[in-house]
Amino acid sequence: MRTPLLFLNEDSKVLDALRNGNEDALAELFFRNRSAITALVARNRGDEDDAEDVLQEALVVLWERVRDGSFEYRAKLSTFLYAIAKNIWFRRLARQRREVAMPDEYDAPDGEALLPSEEMEENERVLAVQQSMERIGHPCRELLLLFYWEENSMDEIAKKLGFANAETAKAKKYQCKKALEKLVRQALGEQS
Amino acid sequence: MQESAGEAGQAGAWRTIVSTILSYHWTSDREKLEAFVLDRIEKNERALLVAHLEKCEECKRRVQEERELLAGIRRFGRVEMKRRLKLRARRDQGRRFEWTHAASLAAAIVIMLGAALAIRWFINVEQSTKTREIIISENKESKPGERALWIIGRIVEIKEKPVRAGASLADQGTRLLAGKIEKQSAKAAGETLAQEVTSAQTAGPGEELRVAAQRPASRDTIGSMAYEAGRTDNLKAGVRSQKGGKNYPQSNSISVLGPEARESRRAVSRHLGVSESEAIDTSEKKSLPAPIAYDRSGYQVADSSKAKRNTESAELEKSEIPAASQEAAKARRPLMAEEIPTSHGEYAARREAKPAPRKGRQVKNIVVRRGNMNDLPESMRTKDVSAVQTRLEKTSEGMVLTFYSNLIKDSVATTVEAIAPDSIIVTFRNKQIEYRIPEGLVGKM
Numbered sequence: 357m358r359t360p361l362l363f364l365n366e367d368s369k370v371l372d373a374l375r376n377g378n379e380d381a382l383a384e385l386f387f388r389n390r391s392a393i394t395a396l397v398a399r400n401r402g403d404e405d406d407a408e409d410v411l412q413e414a415l416v417v418l419w420e421r422v423r424d425g426s427f428e429y430r431a432k433l434s435t436f437l438y439a440i441a442k443n444i445w446f447r448r449l450a451r452q453r454r455e456v457a458m459p460d461e462y463d464a465p466d467g468e469a470l471l472p473s474e475e476m477e478e479n480e481r482v483l484a485v486q487q488s489m490e491r492i493g494h495p496c497r498e499l500l501l502l503f504y505w506e507e508n509s510m511d512e513i514a515k516k517l518g519f520a521n522a523e524t525a526k527a528k529k530y531q532c533k534k535a536l537e538k539l540v541r542q543a544l545g546e547q548s
Numbered sequence: 549m550q551e552s553a554g555e556a557g558q559a560g561a562w563r564t565i566v567s568t569i570l571s572y573h574w575t576s577d578r579e580k581l582e583a584f585v586l587d588r589i590e591k592n593e594r595a596l597l598v599a600h601l602e603k604c605e606e607c608k609r610r611v612q613e614e615r616e617l618l619a620g621i622r623r624f625g626r627v628e629m630k631r632r633l634k635l636r637a638r639r640d641q642g643r644r645f646e647w648t649h650a651a652s653l654a655a656a657i658v659i660m661l662g663a664a665l666a667i668r669w670f671i672n673v674e675q676s677t678k679t680r681e682i683i684i685s686e687n688k689e690s691k692p693g694e695r696a697l698w699i700i701g702r703i704v705e706i707k708e709k710p711v712r713a714g715a716s717l718a719d720q721g722t723r724l725l726a727g728k729i730e731k732q733s734a735k736a737a738g739e740t741l742a743q744e745v746t747s748a749q750t751a752g753p754g755e756e757l758r759v760a761a762q763r764p765a766s767r768d769t770i771g772s773m774a775y776e777a778g779r780t781d782n783l784k785a786g787v788r789s790q791k792g793g794k795n796y797p798q799s800n801s802i803s804v805l806g807p808e809a810r811e812s813r814r815a816v817s818r819h820l821g822v823s824e825s826e827a828i829d830t831s832e833k834k835s836l837p838a839p840i841a842y843d844r845s846g847y848q849v850a851d852s853s854k855a856k857r858n859t860e861s862a863e864l865e866k867s868e869i870p871a872a873s874q875e876a877a878k879a880r881r882p883l884m885a886e887e888i889p890t891s892h893g894e895y896a897a898r899r900e901a902k903p904a905p906r907k908g909r910q911v912k913n914i915v916v917r918r919g920n921m922n923d924l925p926e927s928m929r930t931k932d933v934s935a936v937q938t939r940l941e942k943t944s945e946g947m948v949l950t951f952y953s954n955l956i957k958d959s960v961a962t963t964v965e966a967i968a969p970d971s972i973i974v975t976f977r978n979k980q981i982e983y984r985i986p987e988g989l990v991g992k993m
Contacts, residue, residue: 379629383636408637412630419629420622481613485620486627504618505625507586530578537617 367433374422377506382415389434393441402445410448414440424507481544488539496532503529574600575610585614698928701936701974701981703955911964916974918958919950936981949974951981 373381389411397407414437421427430436489497495517502508502516510522510529519525574597575581583589584597601608919939921929928937938951949964951974958976965973967982974981 379632379636382629382633383640386633386637387640408634409630412633412637413626415633416626416629420626479616479619481616482620482623485617486624489621489624500621501625501628504586504621533617536621540617540620 389437410441410445413444484540484543488536499532575607581614585618697940699938699983699985701938701983703934704980909966911966914947914964917950919952921952924952
């Protein structure tokens with residue numbers, strides 16, 4: 357990942373904060389970009405609530421990209437967020453009105469590739485896993501999130517969650533994953 | 549042969565290895581499966597694993613399940629983060645709103661404070677006036693129960709109002725140039741000129757009439773009037789070359805010579821805004837006596853006695869007009885400076901230019917009285933004779949202004965005018981007193 361050379365750049369500070377897991381930076385980005393995204397969504401049959409939701413989702417995408425190291429600073433963060441938000445919103449519009457032609461503004465931009473697969477998102481088992489994650493208790497939820505979503509190493513997880521070492525964290529992760537799979541099977545009505 | 553048998557054996561061994569790898573259900577290894585899904589496997593190994601997946605449906609299913617598990621966990625992570633972000637945004641928005649609200653509140657407070665200070669300032673002004681009034685009311689001059697204010701005025705010398713100068717000029721000018729104009733027309737012409745003329749000077753036969761105008765444009769108007777008159781066939785005219793106005797850069801002293809009133813009447817009527825029919829045909833008076841000049845210098849109200857002489861000595865012998873002037877008239881060109889018949893008379897002595905009297909809104913509900921200097925307390929007398937100690941009183945009769953000055957002999961003022969919110973001018977016959985009085989008081993007058 358290329359790090360911006362403009363160290364004094366506001367974006368650089370934000371990215372550093374995101375890399376350190378500071379969610380305050382996301383909140384700051386939310387307020388900075390809200391008006392632009394609201395205008396975008398309002399121009400395309402949406403309202404303020406839609407805009408906020410879309411922007412929050414775009415911010416999460418940014419968070420994921422920064423955290424997993426796949427984010428490349430090619431344009432200002434506001435530009436990146438605008439592109440992502442635009443794709444999210446138009447994808448929603450398309451989902452809502454499959455039969456209706458997409459707005460002219462929709463041009464399948466680069467941000468499309470960064471979004472989670474629509475097919476996967478709508479998968480029944482995926483939704484079951486999501487529900488099961490809500491049911492699974494602490495610290496399994498946090499541990500699984502740190503490993504699978506934030507892609508932390510076992511050492512990092514051990515430190516964050518207070519395990520003795522990485523091996524302990526690894527063993528705990530195994531147990532948690534088993535527990536989650538069991539919950540998923542229950543959610544799907546499958547026999548264990 | 550042996551070599552080929554060896555190569556065949558080696559190839560077979562590789563096939564066995566590859567076959568073994570491909571048939572290896574690597575998805576049974578949870579860590580490997582996890583690493584595959586998380587894309588933490590090197591490219592070469594990944595290719596082999598993918599190749600196995602193409603042949604193993606069970607492995608493919610396991611990979612798919614692992615991917616779905618990962619997608620579900622990540623989906624949960626995203627939703628959770630969105631939820632936190634939403635809560636955070638609402639909370640921060642509230643804080644931001646509070647800041648905005650606080651800023652608005654601060655602005656409102658500042659405005660209110662400003663308004664309060666402004667009101668306080670006005671009250672102070674009012675109070676200070678009252679304070680002065682209270683202090684001054686202790687003066688012996690003030691009667692009990694009456695509120696008096698001592699103010700100092702400045703005397704301004706005036707000679708004549710412009711309207712009077714203009715009227716005189718018009719009277720003189722029309723008789724000199726166009727013969728007699730009806731009284732009403734002359735008055736209108738005078739008022740027209742009064743707007744343009746700040747001073748005028750006339751002289752006897754053969755002398756010049758001098759006019760000072762307010763603006764260069766005014767000088768041009770007056771100059772063009774004379775010049776037009778001079779262009780007529782039977783009128784001998786000359787423009788004296790001196791510094792002048794915009795259109796007459798070299799000619800703010802214009803001499804008009806001519807015996808033919810009839811011709812000049814046309815020009816005068818045109819420039820004074822009166823119709824030709826309003827000008828009486830003075831054909832019986834075939835000539836005009838005076839060369840007339842307009843310039844910006846000098847200040848003298850038209851001298852009625854000299855004007856009378858002008859009219860009475862209306863006949864000017866042609867022989868008296870210099871040959872140069874006659875030639876200029878024939879050639880229809882203005883006279884050059886050296887051609888001006890200066891021998892026609894002496895210029896009246898120039899007097900010091902005086903400022904035009906100021907005008908303002910007429911103040912009616914005020915009584916102006918001349919106070920006896922003996923009644924003025926010694927402490928209030930000044931050596932500056934132009935300073936006029938004055939007492940302004942609010943009495944049951946209304947506002948009374950009593951001035952104490954030896955320079956003004958008049959007891960009654962002709963006008964009292966408000967020229968600014970804090971200034972009034974009291975005009976007497978030949979003098980004015982200008983006062984600065986507390987702002988707001990003028991409005992009550």
